[in-house]
Amino acid sequence: MQAVREKIEYENPLLSLKIWHEKRHVPGIIDWHYHPECELLLITSGQLEIDLGDQTYTMHEGDVMILGNSQLHRDRNKGGLLDYIVLQFDLNTFFDQSTIPYLQYFNETKVPLSEMNYIFRENVTARTEAAECIQHIHQEAYNKDSGYELAVNMLIKKLLLILIRNDSKGLLANQDRVERIRLKPVLDFVEEHIHDRISVEDACRLVNMSYYYFVKFFKKMMGLSFTEYVNFRKIKRAEQLLLTRDMSVTEVGDQIGMANMAHFYKMFKRFNECSPKEFQRKMLAWGR
Secondary structure, eight states: OOOEEOOOOOSSTTSSEEEEEEEEOSOEEEEEEEOSSEEEEEEEESOEEEEETTEEEEEOTTOEEEEOTTOOEEEEEOSSOEEEEEEEEOGGGGOOTTTGGGGGGGOOSSSOGGGGHHHHHHOHHHHHHHHHHHHHHHHHHHHOOTTHHHHHHHHHHHHHHHHHHTOTTOSSTTTTHHHHHHTHHHHHHHHHTTTSOOOHHHHHHHHTOOHHHHHHHHHHHHSSOHHHHHHHHHHHHHHHHHHHSOOOHHHHHHHTTOOOHHHHHHHHHHHHSSOHHHHHHHHHHHHO
8 A cells, every 4th residue: 555645734823733632542554654754652541552653562551652753654553442643844944053063963864753762661760750741732732722832842852852961872962073063153153144045155254165065065965955955044033033123025035135036836735735815814814
């Protein structure tokens, strides 16, 4: 059977996240599927089998599992009461200017995030802390008390920190660490000149690399090309301006160095699946 690309519908457009509590009583299988969002599972009671590639994992009460970007998986309940929480979120949107260097840890160019499950299997403290975070996120999303978006954002970052701090094998935190530091001037330059046209040549000069070496190096470290990264950061800034400033779409495009409206709309739709105006309308309507 062909695998299905699951489209995640975010309940709150301000958070690129979906979380829910699932209950299954009847034996059955959810067949092969994938999605660009990262996924975390927490079993609250019962037993769930997960097929991930050519391996099968059995999860019991209190167990946590992480799945990375577009990782093919399926699961089955063999019978009995099964309760679990599913958390799906777009990793990229939870990194801001101060934390963007850590996005490199999760680009999965060398290590799929599912490799980090050894932490939850071997480290009881890390597993317990992650489970508490997932439960807290679910509670915040369910209650929707004032400021819950801030709480969810902090808890997502705490989950990522748990992975980094407990990566005893060095799959994330120590991998190419020195090489990552070389990119910091480039990442800072992008943030400081987000309103300008930023070229690959500008970045090459900052790190004293040839064009072709830099292009390969950046892609290897960040998991996306330099041009894609610049466009991503520009659109993130555009989202912020659309929600916090009384500016037209044209003015926003000018502010992020995308005066060509056709290009701006194309890039915005690539990252948000809607136009800038639709994004603004949807977000502001949610906040009322």
